Amino acid sequence: MRSAKxxxxxxxxxxxxxxxxxxxxxxxxxxxxxxxxxxxDLAASQENHxxxxxxxxxxxxxxxGGGCGCN
Amino acid sequence: xxxxxxxxxxxxxxxxxxxxxxxxxxxDRAPDFQARSVAGDAxxxxxxxxxxxxxxxxxxxxxxxxxAAMPEFEKISKEFPAAQxxxxxxNVDTKIEDARRALEKRPVSYxxxxxxxxxxxxxxxLETMPTTYLIDQTGVVRVVHKGFRNGDxxxxxxxVKKLLDQKKKS
Numbered sequence: 001m002r003s004a005k006x007x008x009x010x011x012x013x014x015x016x017x018x019x020x021x022x023x024x025x026x027x028x029x030x031x032x033x034x035x036x037x038x039x040x041d042l043a044a045s046q047e048n049h050x051x052x053x054x055x056x057x058x059x060x061x062x063x064x065g066g067g068c069g070c071n
Numbered sequence: 072x073x074x075x076x077x078x079x080x081x082x083x084x085x086x087x088x089x090x091x092x093x094x095x096x097x098x099d100r101a102p103d104f105q106a107r108s109v110a111g112d113a114x115x116x117x118x119x120x121x122x123x124x125x126x127x128x129x130x131x132x133x134x135x136x137x138x139a140a141m142p143e144f145e146k147i148s149k150e151f152p153a154a155q156x157x158x159x160x161x162n163v164d165t166k167i168e169d170a171r172r173a174l175e176k177r178p179v180s181y182x183x184x185x186x187x188x189x190x191x192x193x194x195x196x197l198e199t200m201p202t203t204y205l206i207d208q209t210g211v212v213r214v215v216h217k218g219f220r221n222g223d224x225x226x227x228x229x230x231v232k233k234l235l236d237q238k239k240k241s
Contacts, residue, residue: 025197
């Protein structure tokens with residue numbers, strides 16, 4: 001019983017440590033090119049266009065803006 | 072049994088709560104700060120501005136509305152006498168070169184402090200970028216303005232005028 005609780009506690013700690021809160025002033029990190037879903041801008045643009053044409057909806061890969069979440 | 076179980080989770084709860092910063096609000100005293108300028112040639116200190124109305128603007132090179140606001144702050148910095156009003160920019164880029172490049176594209180004459188470690192926005196409890204604080208002559212925050220859109224400057228200008236007029240009357 002005790003070991004099960006310890007396991008749950010360790011699980012909570014492990015999950016919590018994997019979640020990092022990105023502060024508003026740190027959002028530049030999210031705007032870095034290496035944080036993009038698709039590294040190749042042209043390929044991403046073509047793929048998004050195809051998706052939009054076929055599905056009449058924008059994919060959820062990203063949105064415009066500098067990463068500050070203020071646009 | 073349940074109490075003991077919950078008690079074991081308390082340290083975790085405290086650790087998580089300790090990371091949450093308290094946001095500086097209207098009516099609070101502005102946290103004092105001193106930081107090196109982006110150009111690296113001056114010290115920018117809020118306490119040295121005591122007696123003036125000060126507009127403190129937190130910005131970053133990756134933040135589009137921040138950069139859109141800068142020419143407006145440049146304009147307002149020249150509209151009022153320097154003895155009564157000052158604008159201080161606080162750049163939060165982790166690489167100072169990014170801030171310098173942004174300032175080369177949008178040169179401004181007001182002071183810009185550099186805070187690559189993010190200590191200052193944390194002390195102010197910044198909730199969004201950009202955020203502008205209008206601080207009165209006694210160091211009390213009078214306006215906390217989050218974000219920047221067309222027309223926002225007119226509201227801030229009115230607030231600056233109001234604070235300067237209050238000082239004249241007293």
